[in-house]
Amino acid sequence: xxxxxxxxxAPAGGPEPVLRVRELVAEYATPRGALAAVDGxxxxxxxxxxxxxxxxxxxxxxxxxxALLQLMPPxxxxxxxxxxxxxxxxxxxxxxxxEIRGKDVALVFQEPMTRLDPxxxxxxxxxxxxxxxxxxxxxxxARAMGRAALAQMGIPPTRADNYPHEFSGGMxxxxxxxxxxxxxxxxxxxxxxxxxxxxxxxxxILDILDALRRDSSVGLILITHNLGIVAETCxxxxxxxxxxxVEIGDVRQVFSAPKHPYTKGLxxxxxxxxxxxxxxxxxxxxxxxxxxxxxxxxPRCPFVMAHCTDAVPLYAEPEPGQLxxxxxxxxxxxxxxxxxxxxxxxxR
Amino acid sequence: xxxxxxxxxxxERNVSVRDTDVVLEADNLSTYxxxxxxxxxGGSGAVVKAVDRVSFDIxxxxxxxxxxxxxxxxxxxGRTLLKLxxxxxxAIRYLGRDLAPLSEREMRPLRRELALIFQDPNASLNPAxxxxxxxxxxxxIHGITSSRAQTRARVAEMLERVGLSPAENFLDxxxxxxxxxxxxxxxxxxxxxxxxxxVVADEPVAALDMSVRAKVLELMLDLQRDLGLTYLxxxxxxxxxRFVCDRxxxxxxxxxxxxxxxxxxxxxxxxxxxxxxxxxxPLPDPGRRDRDKRLPRGEVPDALHPPTGCRFHPRCPxxxxxxxxxxxxxxxxxxxxxxxxxxxxxxxxSAATGPLSGVxxxxxxxxxPAADASHLLPLLRDLRDARAGRVFSAVDDVTEDxxxxxxxxxxGPEPALQPVAGRQVACHLHGVVAREDSEAIA
Numbered sequence: 001x002x003x004x005x006x007x008x009x010a011p012a013g014g015p016e017p018v019l020r021v022r023e024l025v026a027e028y029a030t031p032r033g034a035l036a037a038v039d040g041x042x043x044x045x046x047x048x049x050x051x052x053x054x055x056x057x058x059x060x061x062x063x064x065x066x067a068l069l070q071l072m073p074p075x076x077x078x079x080x081x082x083x084x085x086x087x088x089x090x091x092x093x094x095x096x097x098x099e100i101r102g103k104d105v106a107l108v109f110q111e112p113m114t115r116l117d118p119x120x121x122x123x124x125x126x127x128x129x130x131x132x133x134x135x136x137x138x139x140x141x142a143r144a145m146g147r148a149a150l151a152q153m154g155i156p157p158t159r160a161d162n163y164p165h166e167f168s169g170g171m172x173x174x175x176x177x178x179x180x181x182x183x184x185x186x187x188x189x190x191x192x193x194x195x196x197x198x199x200x201x202x203x204x205i206l207d208i209l210d211a212l213r214r215d216s217s218v219g220l221i222l223i224t225h226n227l228g229i230v231a232e233t234c235x236x237x238x239x240x241x242x243x244x245x246v247e248i249g250d251v252r253q254v255f256s257a258p259k260h261p262y263t264k265g266l267x268x269x270x271x272x273x274x275x276x277x278x279x280x281x282x283x284x285x286x287x288x289x290x291x292x293x294x295x296x297x298x299p300r301c302p303f304v305m306a307h308c309t310d311a312v313p314l315y316a317e318p319e320p321g322q323l324x325x326x327x328x329x330x331x332x333x334x335x336x337x338x339x340x341x342x343x344x345x346x347x348r
Numbered sequence: 349x350x351x352x353x354x355x356x357x358x359x360e361r362n363v364s365v366r367d368t369d370v371v372l373e374a375d376n377l378s379t380y381x382x383x384x385x386x387x388x389x390g391g392s393g394a395v396v397k398a399v400d401r402v403s404f405d406i407x408x409x410x411x412x413x414x415x416x417x418x419x420x421x422x423x424x425x426g427r428t429l430l431k432l433x434x435x436x437x438x439a440i441r442y443l444g445r446d447l448a449p450l451s452e453r454e455m456r457p458l459r460r461e462l463a464l465i466f467q468d469p470n471a472s473l474n475p476a477x478x479x480x481x482x483x484x485x486x487x488x489i490h491g492i493t494s495s496r497a498q499t500r501a502r503v504a505e506m507l508e509r510v511g512l513s514p515a516e517n518f519l520d521x522x523x524x525x526x527x528x529x530x531x532x533x534x535x536x537x538x539x540x541x542x543x544x545x546x547v548v549a550d551e552p553v554a555a556l557d558m559s560v561r562a563k564v565l566e567l568m569l570d571l572q573r574d575l576g577l578t579y580l581x582x583x584x585x586x587x588x589x590r591f592v593c594d595r596x597x598x599x600x601x602x603x604x605x606x607x608x609x610x611x612x613x614x615x616x617x618x619x620x621x622x623x624x625x626x627x628x629x630p631l632p633d634p635g636r637r638d639r640d641k642r643l644p645r646g647e648v649p650d651a652l653h654p655p656t657g658c659r660f661h662p663r664c665p666x667x668x669x670x671x672x673x674x675x676x677x678x679x680x681x682x683x684x685x686x687x688x689x690x691x692x693x694x695x696x697x698s699a700a701t702g703p704l705s706g707v708x709x710x711x712x713x714x715x716x717p718a719a720d721a722s723h724l725l726p727l728l729r730d731l732r733d734a735r736a737g738r739v740f741s742a743v744d745d746v747t748e749d750x751x752x753x754x755x756x757x758x759x760g761p762e763p764a765l766q767p768v769a770g771r772q773v774a775c776h777l778h779g780v781v782a783r784e785d786s787e788a789i790a
Contacts, residue, residue, distance in 0.1 A: 056557040056558065056559060057528075057557055144691065147691070148691070150687075151686070151687040151688070152687075154684075154687050155687065156683035156684065156686050156687050157686055157687070157691075157694055157698075158683055158686065158698065158704055159683070168647045169647075170647045171647070198417035198418055198584065198647070198648065199417065199584065199586075199625060199628045199629060200624055200625065200628045200643060200644055200647075201647050202628065202630070203627075203628035203630070203641065203643050204643055206630070207643070225557070225558070226630060227558075227632040228629065228630030228631055229630045230632075231630065231631060231632045231633055231634045231637065232630045232631065232634075232637050233637075251634045252634045252635065255632065255633065255634050256634075256635070265559060266558065266559060267632065269558050269559045269562050270558055270632050271558070271561065271562070271565075271585075271587045271588050271591060272587050272629075272631060272632055272633075273586070273587050273590055273614065273626070273629065275587065275591050276359070276591075278359075278562035278563075278565060278566050278591070279562055280559055280560060280561070280562035280563045280566075284527055284529075
């Protein structure tokens with residue numbers, strides 16, 4: 001594997017990454033054949049760092065989140081490597097995965113109600129979760145830990161013994177986060193954690209996630225379709241298209257000077273308070289059972305060149321730390337066959 | 349294929365609309381829903397005031413935006429204006445004629461002039477009908493076309509108009525055969541095929557990916573111009589509202605808190621709730637992430653028990669003495685406080701209040717019957733003197749009461765809309781103006 005494939009390498013002598021993902025492939029079986037929803041994804045995540053995984057429906061971002069923890073539905077398969085604290089999770093046994101999922105990694109999903117047992121008091125969720133991973137903990141101790149975690153999330157201790165349905169949507173999401181962090185995980189994976197919430201509550205939850213990873217150096221992977229959320233909360237961003245990360249880099253760099261044409265299109269089509277003109281991307285994403293040859297964005301790309309469909313582009317590094325899988329930049333071609341032409345100037 | 353992503357579509361504001369040219373007017377409009385409780389659904393007489401005494405007007409050729417969070421009543425208001433839901437009181441004047449008292453039979457001839465575009469295309473398209481059948485359906489219902497060939501021709505024309513071209517490729521397909529963006533075009537085609545005057549679009553692009561949203565909005569604006577439509581655009585997304593709407597009304601718990609020209613509202617919001625909504629929008633600009641956001645606390649309260657006075661007061665970062673503080677607000681304050689103090693302080697203070705479930709809460713008072721008065725009295729007085737929370741601005745007295753502790757509150761009227769800097773705002777920060785039709789307090 002070349003260095004270029006390894007998106008965002010650790011600086012020499014820097015801290016070991018919490019998570020190291022290499023050439024990850026996540027496939028579903030369909031009647032028409034295998035569909036690689038995630039197709040060769042590599043990245044590192046460092047302690048206290050937040051990475052936004054952003055893209056539109058069907059790009060593979062949610063599958064990637066699940067594949068990291070081997071949570072694929074029946075008929076799904078994962079290949080590649082997912083190293084968490086040095087341990088490879090691909091192919092790990094179920095007991096090992098269960099241990100990791102509850103303790104080392106917290107998962108926060110869009111709809112918390114589906115993860116909370118409606119017949120169990122909130123405090124009992126904590127007792128169960130804590131004692132499953134730390135059997136020596138007393139009930140009393142576990143309840144106190146739960147109360148503290150809830151208070152940190154803004155849930156009054158007087159509500160700890162209520163049932164999940166007695167809370168609003170935003171409160172339930174706070175409870176899920178409290179449950180996730182009570183055992184001090186190294187990593188939080190949050191998949192559209194605020195999509196079901198109103199904008200003010202969304203901002204409150206994002207503040208909480210941001211404070212968490214700043215204060216406890218936990219790594220955060222935030223999966224979202226909302227570029228605004230990434231800009232508000234993430235250090236780095238990985239833009240996904242058709243199962244691949246097409247661009248990854250520092251949030252400020254990527255948002256101010258996107259390199260991949262898809263990133264440019266996505267940013268331009270985002271409607272913000274400053275929007276004075278509407279933009280959109282022509283065409284639709286490809287069918288992943290039979291993906292197009294070469295660059296998967298080529299059929300929609302306004303900068304497409306003749307050789308874009310010859311082979312899958314490698315990562316070029318047009319700016320230090322900012323990688324784009326695009327032939328517009330030197331380094332994307334594997335064998336020097338394809339070189340950017342005058343058209344490339346348009347992209348700069 | 350367009351080669352340059354800079355070829356975008358700008359928005360020409362419709363500034364020429366005359367004040368007098370009102371297409372639709374809501375006059376003190378309310379829609380209440382009875383809440384069924386109990387085993388037999390007999391009801392407790394409780395009502396949810398989904399829309400509560402709302403007045404505004406929509407002018408010919410404009411896009412009027414209704415913006416609010418879930419539970420704001422925006423969808424109910426949109427449906428009430430079309431008489432798809434019967435109002436409880438008030439008037440809906442469509443071209444001067446009050447629709448509120450009309451029967452469904454009397455409404456029928458007006459239906460083709462009033463259209464609704466839904467958010468979820470899958471819910472608004474019959475999967476068993478081909479596109480020509482589904483889109484042509486309203487034509488047959490209203491007797492606009494009399495033959496199959498005529499219907500087919502009209503549908504084909506409409507499909508071309510919404511960009512489903514060539515129409516022949518779509519007419520005999522089923523909704524499941526086309527993409528999400530195309531489906532939303534279909535929903536628009538179906539809504540507009542009867543050539544309506546007034547169109548309610550309820551979150552028309554919320555279910556679409558960003559890269560196709562613009563196309564659908566663009567289409568809606570083109571059609572508005574070409575067909576002379578007037579839109580009510582319902583959304584929770586302020587950024588889209590700002591781009592699309594000429595005027596905007598901000599709804600909170602069934603009431604308009606601020607309304608006026610959209611540039612006026614966005615450039616210089618005057619209601620703390622409008623400001624909060626604007627502050628909370630995540631900006632796709634990492635350079636501005638550290639800006640000062642004044643986020644309100646908590647969430648939209650239960651619509652069955654809306655707060656007294658100004659409905660936003662419990663969450664408002666600027667609420668003061670007259671905003672309608674009530675007993676429940678003190679309990680909220682204490683529970684909030686207990687998330688920030690250490691476990692020992694919490695134990696001591698909750699022992700002093702006694703169980704919160706036993707506390708008697710009413711509009712103007714809270715009584716802690718099981719309180720340890722020797723601890724709770726000084727605690728509450730200290731908190732009051734320190735103005736530890738905004739709720740204390742309205743605390744009248746903290747006294748020992750029949751062995752427990754009672755806290756009483758001063759009155760705060762429901763704010764009326766008043767003109768402030770070119771728009772209407774219902775907020776006491778601009779001068780205390782009480783609603784004349786303020787509800788009697790139980």
